[in-house]
Structures are given as C-alpha cells and as structure tokens.
Amino acid sequence: xxVMTQSPATLSVSPGERVTLSCRASQSVNSNxxxxxxxxxxxxxxxxxxxxxxATGIPARFSGRGSGTEFTLTISSLQSEDFAIxxxxxxxxxxxxxxxxxxxKLEIK
Amino acid sequence: QVQLVQSGAEVKKPGxxxxxxxxxxxxxxxxxxxxxxxxAPGQGLEWMGVINPGGGGTNYAQKSQxxxxxxxDTSTGTVYMEVSSLRPEDTAVYYCARVGGxxxxxxxxxxxxxxxxxxxxx
Numbered sequence: 001x002x003v004m005t006q007s008p009a010t011l012s013v014s015p016g017e018r019v020t021l022s023c024r025a026s027q028s029v030n031s032n033x034x035x036x037x038x039x040x041x042x043x044x045x046x047x048x049x050x051x052x053x054x055a056t057g058i059p060a061r062f063s064g065r066g067s068g069t070e071f072t073l074t075i076s077s078l079q080s081e082d083f084a085i086x087x088x089x090x091x092x093x094x095x096x097x098x099x100x101x102x103x104x105k106l107e108i109k
Numbered sequence: 110q111v112q113l114v115q116s117g118a119e120v121k122k123p124g125x126x127x128x129x130x131x132x133x134x135x136x137x138x139x140x141x142x143x144x145x146x147x148x149a150p151g152q153g154l155e156w157m158g159v160i161n162p163g164g165g166g167t168n169y170a171q172k173s174q175x176x177x178x179x180x181x182d183t184s185t186g187t188v189y190m191e192v193s194s195l196r197p198e199d200t201a202v203y204y205c206a207r208v209g210g211x212x213x214x215x216x217x218x219x220x221x222x223x224x225x226x227x228x229x230x231x
Contacts, residue, residue, distance in 0.1 A: 032215070034217035034218075036154075036218075043204055043206075043221035043222065043223060043224055044154065044204075044206075044218070044221060045221075046209065046217060046218060046219050049209060049210075049215075049217040049219075055209075055219060056219075087153065087154055089154075089217065089218075091210075091214075091215060091216045091217050094168075094214050095159070095168040096144070096156050096159065096168070096170075096216060097156070097170065097171070098156070099156050099216075100146075100153060100154040100155070100156065101153075102153045103153045103154075
C-alpha cells in the first residue's frame with residue numbers, strides 16, 4: 001500500500017511570504033496527486049490535481065509541482081485567507097486505501 | 110451548479126446504526142463516482158468507500174468492510190452510507206465527495222458535501 005507523508009506538520013509563516021509544502025509517496029503515484037485546503041468547520045476544497053493543474057477558480061498564487069514520489073505545493077504570497085490545513089491525496093491505485101497525507105497546518109507567525 | 114447536500118447531524122448509542130444521505134444536483138448523477146471520507150475530531154481525512162452511481166458497484170476501505178454499506182437511488186440522485194455497530198471511535202464528520210476526473214479511477218474530489226457530524230456516545 002502507498003503511504004503519503006506530508007512535511008512539516010505545522011508551518012508558521014507571515015502574510016506575504018512564499019511557502020512550500022511537501023508531500024512524499026512511499027512509491028510512485030505518477031502525477032496522480034491532488035492538494036486540498038481545509039478551513040475550520042468547512043469541507044476540503046480542491047486546489048490542485050494532476051500534481052500541477054489548478055482547479056477551477058483557484059488563484060494563480062497556488063502552484064503544484066512534482067511527479068513520482070516527491071510533490072510540492074507553493075503559495076507565492078500568503079494571504080490571510082490561506083491560513084488553513086493542506087492535505088495531499090494520491091489517486092494512482094485502485095481500489096483506494098490510505099490515500100491522504102496527514103496534513104500540514106499553516107499558521108500565522 | 111453542482112451541489113452535494115448531506116443530511117443533518119446524528120447522535121447514536123454504541124451498537125446502533127446510522128444512515129447518512131448525500132443528495133446531488135447540477136450534473137448527471139450516473140456519470141461521476143461518489144466517495145465517502147470521514148474526519149474524526151482534530152484529525153485528518155480517512156477514505157471509507159466509493160460507489161459507481163451508474164452500475165451500483167462499490168468498494169470499501171478494509172477498516173470499513175462489513176460495517177459500512179454505500180447505496181444509491183438513481184431516481185433522486187442520492188447516495189447513502191450506512192454504518193452499523195457504531196463505536197465511540199466512529200465519532201466524526203462524514204463527507205461525501207464527487208470525483209472530478211473523467212474516469213472514475215481519477216478519484217480526486219472536486220465537489221464535497223457540507224459534512225455530517227455523527228456522534229457516538231452512551
């Protein structure tokens with residue numbers, strides 16, 4: 001089974017900074033990787049799929065890179081509304097099993 | 110517009126069952142798989158199961174096998190998830206989510222329900 005590992009667990013950053021979140025797969029998931037943002041009390045929101053394609057309506061400050069086992073999500077200039085928890089999710093294998101990373105919490109420094 | 114609207118919060122005793130609904134609208138119901146994901150308080154996301162609304166085929170997480178059943182009603186565009194033999198550790202927010210890819214196997218989720226809190230307590 002594929003295990004998704006995100007790092008770091010928590011990241012303290014200031015508004016306006018550039019930040020990069022990491023997600024590693026225990027074996028190749030090709031480019032079948034999505035990123036979600038979740039704010040308290042809300043459902044996750046799709047940001048990126050196919051490792052690098054922004055979902056509809058997602059601002060250009062969000063970008064995804066990677067393939068195989070190493071992936072990153074970069075937010076070029078943090079806005080106040082970006083402080084949330086971010087999850088990566090692989091969709092390379094069928095049937096699904098443990099598909100989500102454990103999340104990275106972005107908090108205000 | 111695409112919408113997934115879930116049923117309301119539930120409080121159940123250990124050993125009971127709960128059935129949550131996810132009513133879809135704004136797209137052709139049979140063309141997109143629906144998955145269920147849960148989130149225990151303060152925890153991450155856990156995949157539970159999936160249904161192909163077209164053919165009715167299902168798949169479940171190993172942890173869910175035997176206690177979780179996902180069904181659908183094509184006449185109303187609604188998917189249901191029933192969890193039986195509830196335990197306190199089943200306390201979580203349960204989400205339904207629609208597959209965004211053209212293939213059911215491209216299971217990233219572009220639309221989510223608002224979540225249903227299930228509390229299991231004696």
